[in-house]
Amino acid sequence: MTNNQTSNAKTNLVKTKVSIIGGSGFLSAELLRNLLSRDDVEILRVSSKDHIGQNIGQVHRSFYGLSDLVLEDISPRECVEGADIVFLAMPHIITAKVAMELFDTDVRIIDLSGDFRLKNLADYIRVYAPEHPCPERLGTFVYGMPELYAEQIKNAKYVANPGCFATCIAASLLPLASAGQLSGSTVRLVALTGSSGSGVHPQAGNHHTIRSNNLKAYKVFNHQHTPEILQTLAAAGGDNVSLDFVPVSAPLSRGMMSIAQLDAPLDVSEDELRAQYVKYFEQFPLISVLPKGMTPEVVSVKNTLRIEIGLDIKTDEVSGQRTLCAIAALDNLIKGGAGQAMQNFNLMTGHSNAYELQQPGMWP
Numbered sequence: 001m002t003n004n005q006t007s008n009a010k011t012n013l014v015k016t017k018v019s020i021i022g023g024s025g026f027l028s029a030e031l032l033r034n035l036l037s038r039d040d041v042e043i044l045r046v047s048s049k050d051h052i053g054q055n056i057g058q059v060h061r062s063f064y065g066l067s068d069l070v071l072e073d074i075s076p077r078e079c080v081e082g083a084d085i086v087f088l089a090m091p092h093i094i095t096a097k098v099a100m101e102l103f104d105t106d107v108r109i110i111d112l113s114g115d116f117r118l119k120n121l122a123d124y125i126r127v128y129a130p131e132h133p134c135p136e137r138l139g140t141f142v143y144g145m146p147e148l149y150a151e152q153i154k155n156a157k158y159v160a161n162p163g164c165f166a167t168c169i170a171a172s173l174l175p176l177a178s179a180g181q182l183s184g185s186t187v188r189l190v191a192l193t194g195s196s197g198s199g200v201h202p203q204a205g206n207h208h209t210i211r212s213n214n215l216k217a218y219k220v221f222n223h224q225h226t227p228e229i230l231q232t233l234a235a236a237g238g239d240n241v242s243l244d245f246v247p248v249s250a251p252l253s254r255g256m257m258s259i260a261q262l263d264a265p266l267d268v269s270e271d272e273l274r275a276q277y278v279k280y281f282e283q284f285p286l287i288s289v290l291p292k293g294m295t296p297e298v299v300s301v302k303n304t305l306r307i308e309i310g311l312d313i314k315t316d317e318v319s320g321q322r323t324l325c326a327i328a329a330l331d332n333l334i335k336g337g338a339g340q341a342m343q344n345f346n347l348m349t350g351h352s353n354a355y356e357l358q359q360p361g362m363w364p
Contacts, residue, residue: 015042016349019083019107021098022090023071024050025200027112029060030338031087036067038356040349047072047079080107085348087341088112091199096133103137108348109158110341116141116160117228127224144344146353147174147284148236153347161344162232164336165191165225165247168258170232171287171307172328175280177238181265186242188261194252197332205249216249223247255298256332264322270313273324277309286335286354296329304331304361305339305354 018035020028023046035041046056048071057064059071072079076098080086086102088095088111095113102109115132118124119139124132132138141160142152145167153159162170169189176182192215195206204210205218226245233241265273274289281287287307290296296308310327330336343353 013040015040016345017042017044017082017084018345019044019079019086020046021076021079021086021088022095023048023056024059025089026196026333027338027341028087028089029062030333031089031341032056032060032063032067032069034338034342034357036063043067043069044081044083045072045074045079046070047074047076049073076101077105080105083107085110085345087345089338092128093133096137099137100134108156109141110144110161110344110348111141111159112161112337112341114163114224114228116158117143117162117166118231120227120231123227123231127222127227143232143235144340145170145232146340146343146347147171147281147287148232150283150347150353153344154350156348159344159348161337161341163225163228164193164197164256164330164332165223165245165258166228166232167336167340168256168307168328168330168332169225169229169245169260170236171330172258172260172309172326173233173238174236175277176265176326177233177236177241178280179265179276180237181268182233182238182241182262184240185238185262186244189243189245189258190248191245191256191258192248192250192252193256193332194250194254196254197256197336211249212251214249214251217246218249220246252298254331254333255302255329256336257296257298257327257329260324260326262324262326264313264324266322270311273313274311277311281309284353286358296327298329299364300361301329301335302331302361303334304359305335305343305357306330306361307335 051059051071052073056069085108092114096115121135141158142156144159144161195211198206277289286305290310295310307330312325314323346355347353
């Protein structure tokens with residue numbers, strides 16, 4: 001193809017028109033990082049209640065000088081006018097109220113909050129808020145995990161993007177659930193996350209002075225992603241799973257690692273189990289099942305859409321009990337957030353889930 005032909009092809013390219021509501025947070029920065037580099041995307045508007053009138057490069061400094069987009073204080077309906085897809089990047093409750101203003105429009109929604117992930121209202125009330133602004137909409141969003149719902153996402157009008165812990169933990173267990181090897185199991189989990197998971201607004205829990213040299217368990221056995229994880233595993237085939245989940249704040253700005261221990265499936269060797277995982281994820285090149293002797297590391301997946309999964313089985317010398325340890329690592333803002341939203345965007349616009357998202361990270 002000549003240079004002129006390439007130029008004409010780009011000129012004639014049909015662009016998907018997108019808007020972002022809630023443009024000042026870390027997840028929006030990740031969305032913009034991907035969307036700005038795409039020839040097949042036109043960003044119409046970015047709305048926000050913070051930094052109104054400022055260029056996105058003044059708010060998200062890595063974009064300085066790269067775009068004329070400014071943060072606008074406009075209504076949801078104004079923001080999505082002419083858009084094919086809108087990303088909602090706000091906290092729960094606020095997001096649901098915004099979505100209610102858009103349900104009678106033609107725009108397709110990718111929601112990055114927790115407002116529409118759960119199907120059961122009782123679960124939502126228990127872990128998020130005393131009431132839901134539109135409970136009748138629970139269960140109407142496709143859960144945006146491509147490893148489980150790729151076909152449904154392609155034609156979905158509304159997609160609920162998974163949570164970061166839910167993505168990391170579920171990914172490490174999906175092959176077991178799918179094979180019927182997880183039902184009835186008790187999974188003991190410790191998962192560590194970076195401070196960016198707490199959002200852009202400073203608070204005591206992510207203050208650098210406390211966070212930078214510290215490890216802290218929080219919401220022990222009571223994290224809001226627990227019912228989301230159980231719902232996901234059940235959908236994959238893992239019924240009656242018990243989850244003992246301890247989240248930990250780690251001295252990282254971004255990154256996440258989950259460490260799950262459970263009774264190993266009977267009559268399956270470690271090598272066979274690893275092969276089973278490789279086969280399950282064979283359509284997802286950004287998920288690496290590591291060979292024996294390698295364990296996941298946050299630095300190897302940071303700033304990428306990749307997940308690393310490591311597996312080890314131990315047989316106790318006294319009891320003979322076999323224990324499986326499944327470890328996963330990902331970037332909480334990318335695969336655990338906006339990068340996965342871009343995977344859903346790709347599927348909704350006719351691309352493969354990893355289209356334009358396979359850039360390697362930085363080492364170390």
